[in-house]
Amino acid sequence: MTDKEHEMENKTDEKILVLLVDDETGFRRTIAKRLGKRQMAVIESPNGKACMEILEKEPVDVVVLDVKMPGMDGIETLKAIKKVYVKKIQVILLTGNAAVSDGIEGIKAGAFDYLTKPVEIDHLVNKIRQAADMLRFETEKQKEQEYRLNLEKKMINTERLASLGTMSTGIAHEINNPLAIINESAGFMKQVVQSPEMAAFPQKQALLTGIEKIEKSIKRARKITLQLLGHVKQQSSQIGECNVKALLFETLSLLQNELDDKNISVQWEMDPEKMTIWSDPYKIRQVCMNLLSNAIHATQENGSITLSGYMIDSDVLLEIRDNGIGIPKENLGKIFDPFFTTKSFDKGTGLGLFVVHKIISALNGEIHVKSEVGKGTCFTIRFPKYTKISDGTDKMERGQIK
Numbered sequence: 001m002t003d004k005e006h007e008m009e010n011k012t013d014e015k016i017l018v019l020l021v022d023d024e025t026g027f028r029r030t031i032a033k034r035l036g037k038r039q040m041a042v043i044e045s046p047n048g049k050a051c052m053e054i055l056e057k058e059p060v061d062v063v064v065l066d067v068k069m070p071g072m073d074g075i076e077t078l079k080a081i082k083k084v085y086v087k088k089i090q091v092i093l094l095t096g097n098a099a100v101s102d103g104i105e106g107i108k109a110g111a112f113d114y115l116t117k118p119v120e121i122d123h124l125v126n127k128i129r130q131a132a133d134m135l136r137f138e139t140e141k142q143k144e145q146e147y148r149l150n151l152e153k154k155m156i157n158t159e160r161l162a163s164l165g166t167m168s169t170g171i172a173h174e175i176n177n178p179l180a181i182i183n184e185s186a187g188f189m190k191q192v193v194q195s196p197e198m199a200a201f202p203q204k205q206a207l208l209t210g211i212e213k214i215e216k217s218i219k220r221a222r223k224i225t226l227q228l229l230g231h232v233k234q235q236s237s238q239i240g241e242c243n244v245k246a247l248l249f250e251t252l253s254l255l256q257n258e259l260d261d262k263n264i265s266v267q268w269e270m271d272p273e274k275m276t277i278w279s280d281p282y283k284i285r286q287v288c289m290n291l292l293s294n295a296i297h298a299t300q301e302n303g304s305i306t307l308s309g310y311m312i313d314s315d316v317l318l319e320i321r322d323n324g325i326g327i328p329k330e331n332l333g334k335i336f337d338p339f340f341t342t343k344s345f346d347k348g349t350g351l352g353l354f355v356v357h358k359i360i361s362a363l364n365g366e367i368h369v370k371s372e373v374g375k376g377t378c379f380t381i382r383f384p385k386y387t388k389i390s391d392g393t394d395k396m397e398r399g400q401i402k
Contacts, residue, residue: 016132019054021045021077022066022094031064034121040128048072052080055089062112062131063091064124067102075106082110087138090131094119175225179218186214239387242284244275244316248307251288255296262301271310279387283359290352291320291379298324298377314385321378327371335369363387 018040022028025046032042043058045051049072051063063081067074078091093106093114103114112131115124190211198204252259252266259266295305299322308319327335336357360367364384371377 015039015041016128017041017043017059017061018128019043019045019051019058019060019063021048021051021063021069021074023047023069024066031119031121031124035125035128038125040125048074048077048080051077052084055081055085060089061135062128063089064128065091065093065111067093067095067106067114075102075109078106078109078111087135090135092124092127092131175221179221179225182214183218186211186218238280238282239278240281242277242279242281244277244284244309244318244383245270247281247285247288248292248309251285251292254289255292258293258296262296262299262303264296264299264302265304267304267306269306269308273311275309275311275316277316277383277385277387279363279383283363284383287356287359287381290356291381294352295320295322295324295377298322298326300324311385312382316383316385318381318383319378320381321376323376326373326375327369327377328373332369332371336367 018035020028020032020035020042022031023046028044028046032044035042043054043060045054047069051065054060055063065074065077069077072080074093074095078093081089081091090112091106091110093103093111095103095106095114095116100116103111103116106114112134113127115127190208192198193201193204193207193211201207292305299305303323306319306321308317308321310317335353337354357367360381360383364387366382368380369377370380
């Protein structure tokens, strides 16, 4: 096959970057030219030292290395390459007919293969392609192993979150029990203080004020446990009247510490009318929690989050915008996939937006996202005004409740 035919063959193949190391200038340039005609990118190096310097700067796939060179010879250079780059670069050795033992020594030191001079160009091309294929195979194998490892870690985190949810639910129930006793005792003390026998007691008003503070604190603690239960407990779908604004206020109250830590301001651009829909308040609250948590995480200190809401026809449109780091364009199509996250494993499971998308779809709503790196992200959610559960299933159907 001629050089011209080789030039036409595989011209659409991805180029292999080859580093050709040989102290014979004429031989090196001839081989480099012929490899170039076979859709390979070639860098030339006259010796081992220059070879190592090039490898520090260029993402080389295969090194074709002459064994007999002055100074740092081929075997010494091979060992240096394998010590630094391990499996990231494949090496093919070129030896003289009388130095086959050098080729065998090179194989033991980690070379992919060796060829004897004078080298037949097609044989060399095939070896380079085989070496590059092996390199790609090893890379894909490593990526697969990393993916499996990451998946296992995410599954462990998911189980941990599920356990945390169960524990939180138990804690909330346990807190409610002593709260009931405290509330009952406060009521009894109030009756005693307000009895005729205590009319002349000088500290009567101070006691009543203290009891009122206890009662207010009980109400606050109950509200917190109810909110906690609403966020972590898996509820069966229950359709009811939902005030979207109220759910947002409630969710923000749970995230207030995180907002304060980063000094994030919240801007409201809500329709003055009451934004009420018939849907599942527990699931809508979960959507709000996930989206607002993401917005806070993405927003830097002194940033802002804008909440917009208004009625369109018979639907409610809700927007959650932040001026945070934004989402790269190549990731926008993946953010609703399970386990996809750009956060570290200790900060994200990749399930939040997946769950959000699943909930909104189940409620017969829609969610869309727009984002620009460095400028922020906007999630737009459309909820139907009326939603009902179809007979005997969890499927949510759009329709007016009568």
